[in-house]
Amino acid sequence: MKRKDTVKLISADEMEFVIDKDAVMVSQTIRNLLTSPGGFAETKLGEVTFPEISAVILERICQYFYWALQYSRGKETEFHIEPELTLELMMAANYLHT
């Protein structure tokens, strides 16, 4: 997988997740970041750090991204959320504007 088509998401506890760019664009916030004018040194490297999101949540979020993509392409399945994660997941979603 080419570097250009992927983005690395880093959680608060320094877990790294490598995701497709398409998937990551589901998040408005991340999209804004990556398309801001001026160009980041870092966007060229494609890394984003989330100091307030834990790895568990971030992982779930990545899964959500992919599910959202699939859903928009017609595959209508269900996205299950474990109840104990719900609150944090929602807050993260709010933060990421997803």
Place this chain on the structure above:
Amino acid sequence: MERKTIELDQGWDYMHKGIKKLRRILEGLPEPPFTSEEYMMLYTTIYNMCTQKPPYDYSQQLYDKYREAFEEYITSTVLPSLREKHDEFMLRELVKRWGNHKVMVRWLSRFFHYLDRYFIARRSLPALNEVGLTCFRDLVYQEVCAKVKDAVIALIDKEREGDQIDRALLKNVLDIFVEIGMGQMDRYENDFEEDLLQDTSAYYSRKASSWIEEDSCPEYMLKSEECLRKERERVSHYLHSSSETKLLEKVQHELLVTYANRLLEKEHSGCRALLRDDKVEDLSRMYRLYCKIPRGLEPVANVFKQHVTAEGTALVQQAEDAASNAPGVQEQVLIRKIIKLHDKYMAYVTDCFQNHTLFHKALKEAFEVFCNKTVTGSSSAELLATFCDNILKKGGSEKLSDEAIEETLEKVVKLLAYISDKDLFAEFYRKKLARRLLFDRSANDDHERSILTKLKQQCGGQFTSKMEGMVTDLTLARENQASFEDYLRSNSAAHPGIDLTVTVLTTGFWPSYKSFDLNLPAEMVKCVEVFKGFYETKTKHRKLTWIYSLGTCQINGKFDQKSIELIVSTYQAAVLLLFNSSDRLSYSEIMAQLNLNHDDLVRLLHSLSCAKYKILSKEPNTKTISQSDYFEFNSKFTDKLRRIKVWDSFSAVFFLMLFSLLVVCIYWDEKDLNFVNLSLC
């Protein structure tokens, strides 16, 4: 996950650092670009400050601070830099600052994005983007827009005078006007366009007033066309497209509308002169320029109409004057010339004037004026009919190829449209057609039918129904004659001894012919009876009336020197045949035998004894016929030809009502009509 509450000052302090960094980047100072971490931190700070529980929910304050950030930057940095510059430099600075501002808005609204999601909607406040633009508009734009506008217009005028200007710069500046309207064009229109239009009007008004004095009409038009082209180009390069119609309208008004009359009426180069000199290109230009102006073409069409009328009338006058020298010929020449005139100006209408209805109308009206004038006593209807006759008859004055004939006939029919008394034309045409058909003078059947088709298309079936009937009659007559000949072959007893050709015509189709009865010689009487017998076998319930005035006979005259074939009318034949039984007859004897009236008899005898060919000799040998004259067969008569035609001055045009259903014209053919000393061959 626990979050520390962020105090406003603390949070803002952090944000402020980010804003300062952004400002430095915009000013072009050496500053490393934002990292994604920095970005996220800034975003997160805002996010947290907005999602904290009250009283730490700082959305409102942050919203205000956002605006203040712009205001502060503008007042401290942007405005001063603009104020110290002028004209083109100011424009450049403005464009740069605007660009920067847009970038700043984008960045800050990304950072503050969370506000956009919930806060503004809840409080029905303008979005961050709008806030940013509004700051620029209220603080910067308001102050400089008048100066900017003046600078722009000055540059435009400079370009109009021929200088090169920075078109890209102007485009950028004008884009600001458009964008600052935030969806509405009102800023562009009120703050810029209005003055532009005024300035344009003034500029072109000045130009026009000097050009109209110095330049000829074509030159002026060329310049106008060029100006319009340049202005159009100007719009496409840097003005907003919505300005195009308004701008061009102003230019057109100043250059073309204000001076329309002066331009067209210019003495040696105006519309009239252009038409006179056949300046097709200039006329096309005139059309192009004026067709976009409402009612702009009317004066041009008027001049066109007057010109064509004048030319046509001149032709008619020419023909009138020349007719005294060479009667008969001039009329044909006139029609030809009128056709040419029509072709020429129709081409103008289709090419120069792009087939515009106004010009079609002008042409039509012009032709209607002079096409209905009489020339040397003949109406145009008659002239046209004579013209057709010349083309269609054998040995006519026009020797043309088939296509040329077709073309000419088409044009003639078109001319007919302009003649008001078309019925008159129909009458003249019918009479001439009858003559052509009956005396076999028609050159080509196809052409005859072709023109009838064209006339039918133009004037309707009613117009041509009789004429078509006439042509059909002839065809039927030929078939009839064939069956007559068969009939004679099978009934040899009925044969009259003379070859007889009969043409049967339908009354109503043909013009009326007068024919008075005369006492036919015995030989002819027999012929009539035989044909009647034949005809009754074919159709009953029809009455035949014989028109002797249209008949011809071929008589073999055995003169002393040699035999000569004489082609004479039926009446003349009747007179001559009398001399088969008597050598010498007096006027009164002839009259009694034939039962004619004086006028006709005098004419007849004149044609045989006092005209070119003296078949009969007259006593006394005077030039006129008197009732006491005596006539004898002139055996001494001779001529170098073997076959001569003796003209009879009967004309075939009389107006009488005929009751019969059919009218028959007799065409006697040759062989053995006796004429003194003639033996039966």
